[in-house]
Amino acid sequence: xxxxxxxxxxxxxxxxxxxxxxxxxxxxxxxxxxxxxxxxxxxxxxxxxxxxxxxxxxxxxxxxxxxxxxxxxxxxxxxxxxxxxxxxxxxxxxxxxxxxxxxxxxxxxxxxxxxxxxxxxxxxxxxxxxxxxxxxxxxxxxxxxxxxxxxxxxxxxxxxxxxxxxxxxxxxxxxxxxxxxxxxxxxxxxxxxxxxxxxxxxxxxxxxxxxxxxxxxxxxxxxxxxxxxxxxxxxxxxxxxxxxxxxxxxxxxxxxxxxxxxxxxxxxxxxxxxxxxxxxxxxxxxxxxxxxxxxxxxxxxxxxxxx
Amino acid sequence: xxxxxxxxxxxxxxxxxxxxxxxxxxxxxxxxxxxxxxxxxxxxxxxxxxxxxxxxxxxxxxxxxxxxxxxxxxxxxxxxxxxxxxxxxxxxxxxxxxxxxxxxxxxxxxxxxxxxxxxxxxxxxxxxxxxxxxxxxxxxxxxxxxxxxxxxxxxxxxxxxxxxxxxxxxxxxxxxxxxxxxxxxxxxxxxxxxxxxxxxxxxxxxxxxxxxxxxxxxxxxxxxxxxxxxxxxxxxxxxxxxxxxxxxxxxxxxxxxxxxxxxxxxxxxxxxxxxxxxxxxxxxxxxxxxxxxxxxxxxxxxxxxxxxxxxxxxxxxxxxxxx
Numbered sequence: 367x368x369x370x371x372x373x374x375x376x377x378x379x380x381x382x383x384x385x386x387x388x389x390x391x392x393x394x395x396x397x398x399x400x401x402x403x404x405x406x407x408x409x410x411x412x413x414x415x416x417x418x419x420x421x422x423x424x425x426x427x428x429x430x431x432x433x434x435x436x437x438x439x440x441x442x443x444x445x446x447x448x449x450x451x452x453x454x455x456x457x458x459x460x461x462x463x464x465x466x467x468x469x470x471x472x473x474x475x476x477x478x479x480x481x482x483x484x485x486x487x488x489x490x491x492x493x494x495x496x497x498x499x500x501x502x503x504x505x506x507x508x509x510x511x512x513x514x515x516x517x518x519x520x521x522x523x524x525x526x527x528x529x530x531x532x533x534x535x536x537x538x539x540x541x542x543x544x545x546x547x548x549x550x551x552x553x554x555x556x557x558x559x560x561x562x563x564x565x566x567x568x569x570x571x572x573x574x575x576x577x578x579x580x581x582x583x584x585x586x587x588x589x590x591x592x593x594x595x596x597x598x599x600x601x602x603x604x605x606x607x608x609x610x611x612x613x614x615x616x617x618x619x620x621x622x623x624x625x626x627x628x629x630x631x632x633x634x635x636x637x638x639x640x641x642x643x644x645x646x647x648x649x650x651x652x653x654x655x656x657x658x659x660x661x662x663x664x665x666x667x668x669x670x671x672x673x
Numbered sequence: 674x675x676x677x678x679x680x681x682x683x684x685x686x687x688x689x690x691x692x693x694x695x696x697x698x699x700x701x702x703x704x705x706x707x708x709x710x711x712x713x714x715x716x717x718x719x720x721x722x723x724x725x726x727x728x729x730x731x732x733x734x735x736x737x738x739x740x741x742x743x744x745x746x747x748x749x750x751x752x753x754x755x756x757x758x759x760x761x762x763x764x765x766x767x768x769x770x771x772x773x774x775x776x777x778x779x780x781x782x783x784x785x786x787x788x789x790x791x792x793x794x795x796x797x798x799x800x801x802x803x804x805x806x807x808x809x810x811x812x813x814x815x816x817x818x819x820x821x822x823x824x825x826x827x828x829x830x831x832x833x834x835x836x837x838x839x840x841x842x843x844x845x846x847x848x849x850x851x852x853x854x855x856x857x858x859x860x861x862x863x864x865x866x867x868x869x870x871x872x873x874x875x876x877x878x879x880x881x882x883x884x885x886x887x888x889x890x891x892x893x894x895x896x897x898x899x900x901x902x903x904x905x906x907x908x909x910x911x912x913x914x915x916x917x918x919x920x921x922x923x924x925x926x927x928x929x930x931x932x933x934x935x936x937x938x939x940x941x942x943x944x945x946x947x948x949x950x951x952x953x954x955x956x957x958x959x960x961x962x963x964x965x966x967x968x969x970x971x972x973x974x975x976x977x978x979x980x981x982x983x984x985x986x987x988x989x990x991x992x993x994x995x996x
Contacts, residue, residue, distance in 0.1 A: 398797050399804075405794070406811045412830045412870065413814070415837045419829060432835040478720040481713055485705075493721060495986055500728040502923075502982045504931045506950040507975045510957045510967050511734035512727065514745060544727035547720060561686050576709040580716070590681035605819030607934045612954075623819045627938050630825065637835055644825050651817045659810070662817075664681060666875075667882040 413648075420444065420641035427638060443642035451629055451643055452618065457650075460604055460621035462535050467542040468599045472592060474543065475550030480580045482551075483558040484566060494555060501548030505608050512541060513612055528615075537613050538621075542603050550595055553668050557591040558584060591668065597658045598665030601651060622647050732975065739968035745957075758969035766966070772947040775861055776977075779868070779948070780929035787869040788925050791876025796906065798877070799884040813878055815871040824938030827867040828854055857945025864935050864946060872928060876921060883917035884910070919988050926981040930974060949974045 419432065426437025447453060478497065482490045516531040523529050531537040565587075566579045574582070610624040617628060629643045655662065705713070742754040762769045794812055798805045815823065830837050831853035844850045853863040887910050895905040911918070933950040936942045942951025949970060956967030 395800075395802055398800070398802060402794075402797060402802075402804075402808050406808055409811050409815070409870070409874075411837070412826050412867075416826050416829050427835075433837075433840045474720040474723065477716040481716040485713060491990055493717070495990055496729070497720075497724055498989070499982050499986060500724055502927060502978070502985070503728070503732065504927070504933075504950055504974055504978055506931075506933060506953040507735055507971045507978070508728060508731035509954060510964055510971060511731035511738065513957060514964070515731065515734075517745075518748060540723075541727055544723050547724060548728070551720070557682070560682055565686060575706065576712045576716075587682070587686050594681065601817060605822075607819055607821035607938075611937075612957075623821055626825060627821060630828075630938075637829055637832070640825065641829055644822060644829070647822055648818060655814070655817045663813075663878060666816075666878060668681075 416641045416644050419638055420645045422638060424636055424638045432637075443638045444646060447629075447639050447642040447646060451639075452625075453622070453643070453646055455618055456620060456622040456625040459535075459619055459625075460623070460650075463538050463542070463610070463621050464600060464603045467539045467546070467603050468596060470539070470543045471546045471550055471599055472596060475547050475554055475595075476585065476588065476592075477580075478547070478551045479554035479558055480584055483555040484579070484584065485576070494552065497548040497551045499548070501545065501552070505545065509608075509612050516613060532613055533615050533619065534613075535619070538609050541609050541613070542606060545609075546599055546602060550599070553595060553665075554588065554591060557588060557668070561587055590664075593658075594661045594665035594668055597654060597661040601654060601662065604650065735968045735971045735975065737968075738964055739972045741965050741968075743964045745964045754965055758965045761966060762969050762973070768943075768947040768952055769970075772942075772949045772952050775947055776929060776932070776949050778861065779865060779932050780926060782865040783868070783872055783925050783929050787872040788876050788921060790869065791873040792880050794873065794877040795880035795884060799881060809877070809881070812874045814874070816874045816878065818871065820868070820871065820934035821938045823867055823871055824864075824935045827863070827870075828939065831863055854939045855944075860939070860945045864939060868928075868932065868935055872925075875924070879917055879921060879924075880914070883914040886917075887913045919985065923981045923985040927978065930978045949977075 419427070420443050421439045421441070423438050423440060423442055427434075429437060478493070482494050513532075516537045519531045520529060521531065526532075526534045528534070561584065565583050569579050569583055604621075605623055606621075607623050607627075610621050614620055614624070617625070620628070626643055626647050629640060738751075739758055740754060740756065741751050742757070743751045794808075798808055818826070833839060833850050833852035833855070836853070838853060839850045851859060854860050891909050891913055892905055895909045900908065931950060932948055933942075933954075936946040936948050936951050937954070940946055942948050942955065953967050953970045953974065956963050956970065
């Protein structure tokens with residue numbers, strides 16, 4: 367495949383001469399724009415409606431109805447959701463789970479990817495297939511045994527107040543790491559395979575051991591891949607709903623993505639508050655999206671464009 | 674080799690020709706010292722052990738537990754049950770067949786509506802049109818959100834009395850108002866539309882990358898041969914994106930099998946929203962804790978998902994194995 371392609375993040379600025387592209391005659395674009403505009407509005411409606419509802423105090427909507435422009439607009443719902451809904455705790459829980467899980471995933475995947483891509487030995491492909499396949503399984507397939515394993519893995523009460531691995535962050539971090547490691551190994555090994563063999567050959571001649579090759583030659587070159595995968599994994603693990611649902615029973619230990627579901631019950635019939643909670647939950651991903659969109663997009667396409 | 678992979682690599686470090694190095698031979702392994710071998714075995718051993726213990730062992734245990742009866746309490750209480758659990762789910766467990774139908778419907782909906790929509794958006798945005806980047810950002814935004822949150826955001830949109838949709842349809846506050854997520858005759862469609870919101874953006878993104886990778890000379894050649902835009906796309910460009918097409922097929926199938934978060938957030942996968950993945954979890958966390966039945970459902974899910982997984986792996990790794 368050609369290497370001249372640009373990533374989608376850059377689309378729209380540089381392009382091949384328009385003449386080379388069928389269907390890019392100017393007059394055709396009115397229909398395209400009309401279609402895209404309609405689609406874009408439809409796409410924004412659900413998010414826009416949440417934001418609009420969140421900005422209105424419940425008193426205004428009770429008085430004027432939800433479908434009105436009258437009444438006040440302020441951030442009271444956000445403040446109330448933050449304090450009453452315990453969002454600061456949930457956010458902190460998300461950080462406690464996401465940061466170690468992403469770092470561990472990238473570290474372990476880089477070790478594995480290095481071994482299977484830069485050193486030639488018998489089981490390379492077998493192991494890589496095992497890792498890749500593991501990431502493609504539906505998580506629900508492993509849920510029951512993992513739950514039972516955690517429940518029957520007894521630890522001192524000083525370590526976990528449940529006496530086993532349930533209700534601990536460690537099990538959520540470990541399972542997220544194991545599950546995401548397959549994908550990262552696959553992506554990183556492709557990346558490392560594309561690095562020139564001369565780099566490590568030369569180091570080998572100089573007497574550099576495997577660890578130095580990994581640490582001082584390959585790792586620095588993989589920085590762009592780490593940036594892309596790191597961004598992607600932060601989003602993936604922050605957005606993970608399932609594993610905390612299985613392993614964590616105390617409501618105040620849940621990360622935000624899983625906890626938001628409980629708010630549906632708590633904020634019963636106060637949709638303004640629920641909408642504010644939803645918008646607050648979106649904010650971190652939105653910030654990452656705006657700051658690191660290119661990395662995120664590169665991460666997604668890295669994993670899927672192997673030809 | 675992927676174009677994106679190549680692009681992120683600094684030019685001076687690229688493998689010449691972008692292909693796999695051909696001169697790596699067994700000779701290199703012999704030059705490894707004892708310490709190198711130890712380092713390497715740790716590098717491979719630790720991740721492999723974690724992968725085996727937390728992914729593959731539980732998968733095998735699911736298969737094993739599906740042939741037993743167990744309430745999940747004492748390990749000594751596990752009793753062999755033969756194929757009883759499978760007979761039970763296929764013959765006496767009411768939500769099973771609706772769940773299979775819903776999973777299938779979900780797959781068809783993603784495959785026939787969401788995925789083509791994503792492809793259409795990508796093709797339109799790949800043209801040199803104004804505001805392409807803004808459109809892309811809009812369509813792509815839902816991909817950043819968790820499916821659980823998407824369930825909540827659409828709940829606000831779909832509600833019976835205060836939801837925007839009923840207002841737009843003019844039914845809000847009237848007896849004709851529909852509770853889109855609550856009414857078991859429509860909620861699966863409402864949920865699939867919410868899922869499409871995310872899936873189409875994802876497909877668009879992947880196809881945009883794929884379209885950039887198509888050699889422009891192919892289009893030129895087609896244009897010279899007198900092909901119109903539609904012919905060029907379906908006969909030249911689309912077949913040239915074969916690697917991406919395979920990925921999209923696999924992602925679409927796997928997403929439809931994994932459909933869990935949305936339905937679980939709405940009503941835990943009951944009342945019109947039965948899905949195989951949700952049934953697995955209902956049997957795990959419910960009062961009864963019927964691990965055997967839950968595991969049998971998990972195995973059904975596993976067997977179905979092995980089809981796209983094996984297809985994908987054989988496409989991806991088949992070449993390398995033969996080489």
